[in-house]
Amino acid sequence: MAKSYATVTWDQLHRDARQLASTLMNRGPFKGIVAITRGGMIPAAIIARELDCRLIETISVVTYDEEKMGEANVIKNAEAAGDGEGFVIIDDLVDSGVTAQLVRKLLPKAVFACLYAKPAGRPITDLFVVEVPQDTWVLFPWDTAPLFIPPLASKSVEKA
Numbered sequence: 001m002a003k004s005y006a007t008v009t010w011d012q013l014h015r016d017a018r019q020l021a022s023t024l025m026n027r028g029p030f031k032g033i034v035a036i037t038r039g040g041m042i043p044a045a046i047i048a049r050e051l052d053c054r055l056i057e058t059i060s061v062v063t064y065d066e067e068k069m070g071e072a073n074v075i076k077n078a079e080a081a082g083d084g085e086g087f088v089i090i091d092d093l094v095d096s097g098v099t100a101q102l103v104r105k106l107l108p109k110a111v112f113a114c115l116y117a118k119p120a121g122r123p124i125t126d127l128f129v130v131e132v133p134q135d136t137w138v139l140f141p142w143d144t145a146p147l148f149i150p151p152l153a154s155k156s157v158e159k160a
Ligand SMILES: O=P(O)(O)OC[C@H]1O[C@H](OP(=O)(O)OP(=O)(O)O)[C@H](O)[C@@H]1O
Pocket: 036, 037, 038, 039, 040, 061, 062, 063, 064, 091, 092, 093, 094, 095, 096, 097, 098, 099, 100, 121
């Protein structure tokens, strides 16, 4: 179980993806993007727009059941990307680095880039935007919804 949570809003995610795209401009041009589904798809779409890249392939790796990690299983390969030459792989984050390591093995010539990196996964990614502590669980905008919180002075809040 994570010690704390870091909530990322749509605005923040968009800013971070644009910042990653700006760094990638100096590493390209790229023939295409490989998005690691599902978390890499929205960052990949934002980056594809910025880099004017129309070829988007996907690779699907199933690792986590909620916050619990299991064995990594590739259920769809990125066939259009060959050995990865000229491609950039995009994911939302690296945590243990298991997903990234597996995908890098399959696409050894691709650049790997993600928005957020925890210390254990950091050495496996070529590029990232923000470092997050290892014991923090990142909550993406697609994981969350705005919620009513009663005011502190509310009569329905139990007083200690
Ligand atoms: O570095 P790791 O420890 O491997 O963790 C990182 C991976 O975990 C999450 O994906 P998840 O497997 O939860 O699937 P999803 O993208 O479909 O949500 C995240 O999107 C990364 O792909």
